[in-house]
Amino acid sequence: MAFRPYSPERGFLTRQAFFGLLLAMLIAGAGIVFWLGYRDHGTQAPEGAGPPIDAAQLIERGRYLARVGNCMGCHTEAGGKPYAGGRALATPFGTFYGPNLTPDPEHGLGKWSADDFWRALHRGKAPDGSLLYPAFPYPSYRHVSRQDADALFAYLRSLPAIASPDRPHDLAFPYDQRWLVAVWRAFYFRPGPQETPAEGTSDAWLRGRYLVQGLAHCAECHTPRNRLGALVDSATLAGSLIEGQSWYAPPLTGDRATGLGEWTQQDIVDLLKTGIARRSHAAGPMAEAIRQGFQYADDADLNAMAVYLKSLPPVGTDTAAVAAAAAPAVREAGRKLYGQHCAQCHGENGQGQPPAWPPLAGNISVMAASPDNAIHMVLSGGFAPATAGNPQPHGMPPFGQAMGDEDVAAVVSYIRQSWGNQASAVSLPEVRRVRRAAR
Missing domain, CATH: 1.10.760.10 (Cytochrome c-like domain)
Structure with a gap:
C-alpha cells in the first residue's frame, strides 16, 4: 500500500505531496532564520548623535575610550603601525585578522560615516550590509552609547591614513562561509539596550x-x-x-x-x-x-x-x-x-x-x-x-x-x-x- 499521511481535509496525501509540503516548510523555516539574521532589530535608523561638542574634545574623548577598550589589541600587528590591522586572533574556527581602522579610503574607514560605524558596533554590519563575524565583539559593543561611538569614530578619523590592506581570515570550512553568520545571529544575537536596573542603583x-x-x-x-x-x-x-x-x-x-x-x-x-x-x-x-x-x-x-x-x-x-x-x-x-x-x-x-x-x-x-x-x-x-x-x-x-x-x-x-x-x-x-x- 502506498504511503499516504492522513489529512482531515483531503484524506490521505500522496508521498509526493507530503514531501513537497515538507520541503516547503523547510524553505520557509530557512527563510525565517535568514530574515532574523539579516534584519535590523529595533529602530531602522541609528540613534541620533548627542549634543554638539568641540571637535578637539570629541577626539580626545575618543582617544580615551579607545584606550579603555584596548582597540589596539586586535587592530595593531606586533611591530606594526597603530590601528593598521593585521593582528592575528586564533580561535577554534580558524584565525581572524583585525582590520585596518585608519581613515585610509581604500583599506580603512575613510569612506565610512558615523552612522556606518555605529551600525557596525550595534548591529554587526558593514556599510554595504554584509554581516561581520562576531570575532569583532559587537555582542558586547551593542551597549556602547551613540555619543561614545561618535567619539571613537572621530578619534579613528584623526589618525594618519595607512594604506595597509586587510588580511583575509584563515578559517576552516564551513566557518569560512560568511552567509552562515546569519544563521548564528538568528539564534544568538539581539541588539538592544541594557536591562533596566533596580530602583536606587547608584x-x-x-x-x-x-x-x-x-x-x-x-x-x-x-x-x-x-x-x-x-x-x-x-x-x-x-x-x-x-x-x-x-x-x-x-x-x-x-x-x-x-x-x-x-x-x-x-x-x-x-x-x-x-x-x-x-x-x-x-x-x-x-x-x-x-x-x-x-x-x-x-x-x-x-x-x-x-x-x-x-x-x-x-x-x-x-x-x-x-x-x-x-x-x-x-x-x-x-x-x-x-x-x-x-x-x-x-x-x-x-x-x-x-x-x-x-x-x-x-x-x-x-x-x-x-x-x-x-x-x-x-x-x-x-x-x-x-x-x-x-x-x-x-x-x-x-x-x-x-x-x-x-x-x-x-x-x-x-x-x-x-x-x-x-x-x-x-x-x-x-x-x-x-x-x-x-x-
Missing part, C-alpha cells in the same frame, strides 16, 4: 556596568562559549578558557575560591591600574589589556567597574577545581621542585612578597578550574605589565627548558593543592598542550 554601579558589559567587553574572555562560539548567558563572567590561546580568564563573580569574593574594591582597582595587587598579578592577555588600556582609565571609571564587579553574586566553584588530588609521589616531587626553584620568591608557605612577587596561596589564577595560567608561568616566566604605577615590574624566569613535562605537572599540582588551595592536579596532556601553545 551612578557608579551604572557606569561600571556600562563599561564592563560594553566598551571593556570583559565577557568576551571571561564568559564561557558554546560550540558555535556564542557566549553562554547563564554563565556571564563565570570564567573561561580562551580557546586558541590556552590562557584562562578567571571568574569575575563573587565566588570566594576562584572569583573576586575575597578581593576588595581597592584590590580590583589596583590590578586594573598597575597590573599588580596584593592577591595576584596580571599575566597573558590581561597584562596586555592593562598595559595598553586600563592603566589609562581615570580613577572614577576604575572604581565604577570595581563597584559593579563586587556586586555580582557567586556562581559556585567549578567542580573541576576541587577534584583529582595529586598522587603522593607526584606531590612530594612537586614539593621538592617548589623548594628548589620557587620558595625563594613566593615563600615557603606560598605567601609571596607583594608587590614584587605575588602570593600563590589563595591566588585565583592558581586555583582556577583550568591550570593553564600557572603552567604558562612555569614554562615561559614573564613580567607583570609595565605601567605608570609599576614601571619596573619584577619578573619570573622561565623553567620550560630546565623542567620536563612531568616536573611541570608535579610543581603546578603541588601549588594548586597546598596552603589551603583546593584545585585539581595537573596532567601531562595539559602541560603538553600549553607547551605547544607557548611556542
Whole structure:
C-alpha cells in the first residue's frame, strides 16, 4: 500500500505531496532564520548623535575610550603601525585578522560615516550590509552609547591614513562561509539596550556596568562559549578558557575560591591600574589589556567597574577545581621542585612578597578550574605589565627548558593543592598542550 499521511481535509496525501509540503516548510523555516539574521532589530535608523561638542574634545574623548577598550589589541600587528590591522586572533574556527581602522579610503574607514560605524558596533554590519563575524565583539559593543561611538569614530578619523590592506581570515570550512553568520545571529544575537536596573542603583554601579558589559567587553574572555562560539548567558563572567590561546580568564563573580569574593574594591582597582595587587598579578592577555588600556582609565571609571564587579553574586566553584588530588609521589616531587626553584620568591608557605612577587596561596589564577595560567608561568616566566604605577615590574624566569613535562605537572599540582588551595592536579596532556601553545 502506498504511503499516504492522513489529512482531515483531503484524506490521505500522496508521498509526493507530503514531501513537497515538507520541503516547503523547510524553505520557509530557512527563510525565517535568514530574515532574523539579516534584519535590523529595533529602530531602522541609528540613534541620533548627542549634543554638539568641540571637535578637539570629541577626539580626545575618543582617544580615551579607545584606550579603555584596548582597540589596539586586535587592530595593531606586533611591530606594526597603530590601528593598521593585521593582528592575528586564533580561535577554534580558524584565525581572524583585525582590520585596518585608519581613515585610509581604500583599506580603512575613510569612506565610512558615523552612522556606518555605529551600525557596525550595534548591529554587526558593514556599510554595504554584509554581516561581520562576531570575532569583532559587537555582542558586547551593542551597549556602547551613540555619543561614545561618535567619539571613537572621530578619534579613528584623526589618525594618519595607512594604506595597509586587510588580511583575509584563515578559517576552516564551513566557518569560512560568511552567509552562515546569519544563521548564528538568528539564534544568538539581539541588539538592544541594557536591562533596566533596580530602583536606587547608584551612578557608579551604572557606569561600571556600562563599561564592563560594553566598551571593556570583559565577557568576551571571561564568559564561557558554546560550540558555535556564542557566549553562554547563564554563565556571564563565570570564567573561561580562551580557546586558541590556552590562557584562562578567571571568574569575575563573587565566588570566594576562584572569583573576586575575597578581593576588595581597592584590590580590583589596583590590578586594573598597575597590573599588580596584593592577591595576584596580571599575566597573558590581561597584562596586555592593562598595559595598553586600563592603566589609562581615570580613577572614577576604575572604581565604577570595581563597584559593579563586587556586586555580582557567586556562581559556585567549578567542580573541576576541587577534584583529582595529586598522587603522593607526584606531590612530594612537586614539593621538592617548589623548594628548589620557587620558595625563594613566593615563600615557603606560598605567601609571596607583594608587590614584587605575588602570593600563590589563595591566588585565583592558581586555583582556577583550568591550570593553564600557572603552567604558562612555569614554562615561559614573564613580567607583570609595565605601567605608570609599576614601571619596573619584577619578573619570573622561565623553567620550560630546565623542567620536563612531568616536573611541570608535579610543581603546578603541588601549588594548586597546598596552603589551603583546593584545585585539581595537573596532567601531562595539559602541560603538553600549553607547551605547544607557548611556542
